Amino acid sequence: xxxxxFESKNHGSISELAKAWKAHNEEGVLFELRLLGLxxxxxxxxxxxxxxxxxxxxxxxxxxxxIVLFGLPILFARPxxxxxxxxxxxxxxxxxxxxxxxxxxxVFLANAPQAHVPFIVAAIYMNVFATNLVLxxxxxxxxxAGAVFLAVFGVGSVLSEATxxxxxxxxxxxxxxxxxxxxxxxxxxxxxxxxxxxxxxxxPKRVAQSIILLGSKNKYLDEFKPRLRPCVCICLDWRSFQxxxxxxxxxxxxxxxxxxxxxxxxxVSEAVPKESFHADWTADEFFVTIYSEDDCPVELAKYxxxxxxxxxxxxxxxxxxxxxxxxxxxxxxxxxxxxxVGLVGPKNMQKLTxxxxxxxxxxxxxxxxxxxRGQLQAKERLHVTVIDASLRERLSEMEEFKTLPLTPxxxxxxxxxxxxxxxxxxxxxxxxxxxx
Numbered sequence: 001x002x003x004x005x006f007e008s009k010n011h012g013s014i015s016e017l018a019k020a021w022k023a024h025n026e027e028g029v030l031f032e033l034r035l036l037g038l039x040x041x042x043x044x045x046x047x048x049x050x051x052x053x054x055x056x057x058x059x060x061x062x063x064x065x066x067i068v069l070f071g072l073p074i075l076f077a078r079p080x081x082x083x084x085x086x087x088x089x090x091x092x093x094x095x096x097x098x099x100x101x102x103x104x105x106x107v108f109l110a111n112a113p114q115a116h117v118p119f120i121v122a123a124i125y126m127n128v129f130a131t132n133l134v135l136x137x138x139x140x141x142x143x144x145a146g147a148v149f150l151a152v153f154g155v156g157s158v159l160s161e162a163t164x165x166x167x168x169x170x171x172x173x174x175x176x177x178x179x180x181x182x183x184x185x186x187x188x189x190x191x192x193x194x195x196x197x198x199x200x201x202x203x204p205k206r207v208a209q210s211i212i213l214l215g216s217k218n219k220y221l222d223e224f225k226p227r228l229r230p231c232v233c234i235c236l237d238w239r240s241f242q243x244x245x246x247x248x249x250x251x252x253x254x255x256x257x258x259x260x261x262x263x264x265x266x267x268v269s270e271a272v273p274k275e276s277f278h279a280d281w282t283a284d285e286f287f288v289t290i291y292s293e294d295d296c297p298v299e300l301a302k303y304x305x306x307x308x309x310x311x312x313x314x315x316x317x318x319x320x321x322x323x324x325x326x327x328x329x330x331x332x333x334x335x336x337x338x339x340x341v342g343l344v345g346p347k348n349m350q351k352l353t354x355x356x357x358x359x360x361x362x363x364x365x366x367x368x369x370x371x372x373r374g375q376l377q378a379k380e381r382l383h384v385t386v387i388d389a390s391l392r393e394r395l396s397e398m399e400e401f402k403t404l405p406l407t408p409x410x411x412x413x414x415x416x417x418x419x420x421x422x423x424x425x426x427x428x429x430x431x432x433x434x435x436x
Contacts, residue, residue, distance in 0.1 A: 017196065017212070018189045022138055024213045030094050030141075033134045037070035037101060040130075051119050062104055069097045091141060099148050102127055106156040106170075110163050121166055128174055136181035137188055149174040202351040203343070204291075205275045224352065226342030230297045231289055231354050232304045232334065232391075233362035236264060238284035239329040239370065248326070259322045261286055263315060271306035278352035284328075287362075289354045291341050301394035304334055305401040308385060312426050316383065331373065332385040333365030336394075361388065365421060368413045372423050384425045386411075392422040 041063045048056040048063065073090060105127065109120045128149055135142045153174060157167035192212055199208035207224065238244070238260075245253050264286050265279055277290040292299045311332065319327045339356025369384040376382070387395075387406070395401040406422040 014186075014189050014193045017193050018137075018139065018185075020209075021189070021192070021213060022140075026091065026138055026141075029134065029138055030090055031074070033094060033131075034070045034073055034097075036130065036134060037097070038067060038074065041066040041070060052116060055113070055116070059108070062108075066097075066101055069100065095141065095144050095148070098131065098145060099152075102131070102148060103152050106152055106163065106167065109166060110156070117166075124170055125173060128170070128177055132177050132181040136185045139185065142178075142181070142185070146174065146178045149178075201280070202349070204278045204352055205269075224341075224343045226340050226344055226353075226355065228338055229291060229295050229341045230300055230336070230338055231291045231341050231358055232300045232336045233354055233359045234268075234288040234290070234304070234307060235333045235359075235362040235366040236286040237331050237366055237370075239331060239373070241284040241328070244284075244326060244328070256323055256326055256328075257284060260284075260319060260328060263318050263322070264311075267310045267315060268307060271310050272303045277303075280351070287359075289341065289352055289359070291352075297336070298394065300336060301391060302398060302401075304336060304387070304391060305395045305398065305404065308332075308334070308387075308404065308424070309401075311385070312383065312424075316426075329373070330383045331366050331369035332383070333362045333367070333369060334385065334387040334391060335359075335361035335365055336388055336391040337361070361416060364411075364413050364416045368409075368411050368416065368421060369423065371412060372409065372425075376425075382425045384423060386421050386423045389420050389422065 045060055045063050048059040052059055073093065102124075105120060105124045109117065109124070112120055131145050131149075132142065135145050150171065153167045153170040157164050157171065196208055196212045199211060202208075203211070203224075244256070248256070261281055268277055268279060268288055268290075269275065272290055274293060276293050277288055279286065279288045281287065290300060290303050315330070316327065335358050337356075337358045339354050339358040341352070341354050343350040344353040344355065345351055365386040365388070369386040372386065373382060373384050389408075392406050395404060395406075405424050407424065408420050408422055411417055411419050411421045
């Protein structure tokens with residue numbers, strides 16, 4: 001699995017994605033560039049004989065030197081590939097070889113007979129295009145390559161009157177191609193970011209990140225083939241959402257839901273630092289499936305407890321501050337246990353799903369929270385959470401959750417009627433005072 005891709009609260013930004021993509025793909029892109037230089041240098045040797053005849057020796061020597069410079073890192077990739085200093089040195093080495101390779105062409109142009117000029121000019125144009133094509137997704141190296149071209153062609157336009165016009169044309173070509181591929185880079189990462197956002201509807205965040213950064217689904221989808229494993233399901237639901245939907249304009253109702261779901265998603269992200277969860281929603285219902293990469297029930301109980309703490313510490317205050325016109329009452333149901341967890345659904349539309357009674361019990365617990373709200377007939381508006389007895393037992397064994405005010409009650413909701421569940425609640429006023 002890759003490390004966390006984003007750090008900001010809104011699942012990152014395009015610039016953060018570009019940095020993460022660079023960290024995971026820079027080595028491969030540089031290899032492509034060196035391999036391209038090596039192959040082109042080898043293939044051009046017979047053409048040097050063909051185009052330049054008896055004058056081809058200096059070009060062939062240049063090709064041989066390029067083959068050595070481009071080929072050395074490839075030759076030593078296996079014995080030195082794991083050496084950190086070697087890997088850090090490669091970008092600088094590649095840019096230096098690039099300077100040598102592209103700097104030689106203006107020298108050839110300044111000293112070439114007229115018959116050779118069209119071939120060298122065409123080669124320079126192709127070099128600029130090919131280098132931008134390979135490097136444009138790596139912002140720093142792309143900028144360095146552009147600076148090298150501008151410096152080389154700028155010096156050429158000043159020092160040699162014979163090549164002044166060609167050098168000025170090369171400068172213009174460099175600027176045009178650089179701007180074009182700058183735009184292409186922005187489009188590439190913008191599209192990649194939107195793909196990432198789309199993948200979040202299907203996969204856990206860590207899996208979506210891995211697919212985006214490394215480009216292959218198979219390895220990660222195999223890891224999430226449906227199998228029996230422990231999990232925690234959390235179901236949250238607004239009270240009186242239909243009244244809200246008919247009381248406000250559609251755009252306002254949509255914005256209120258978006259703000260609420262964003263706050264809840266951030267709370268889950270903080271409670272589950274390994275990001276081993278998948279969040280889904282239907283209208284006002286927010287449903288989370290949390291799994292453990294090590295299939296550890298204790299770890300899952302800790303995530304559930306951390307969610308409860310963060311929910312009661314921050315949801316009411318953040319919702320009040322951001323939603324303004326309406327802060328919802330929320331009922332929460334949490335259940336833990338074994339069920340089939342994996343990617344389920346139609347082909348190309350699979351998403352992480354918990355098959356079994358855990359998800360159902362979470363929804364039943366959420367319904368029980370609604371009934372408890374009615375039984376209390378509280379004057380103050382409340383957030384109510386109901387959890388399983390087994391989850392409460394695990395939480396009571398953990399020092400950081402012993403102070404959670406969990407009250408036992410016999411459930412009356414269908415399918416869990418007669419079972420002992422535990423609830424906790426807090427008024428918005430109390431929670432806002434605690435947050436303050």
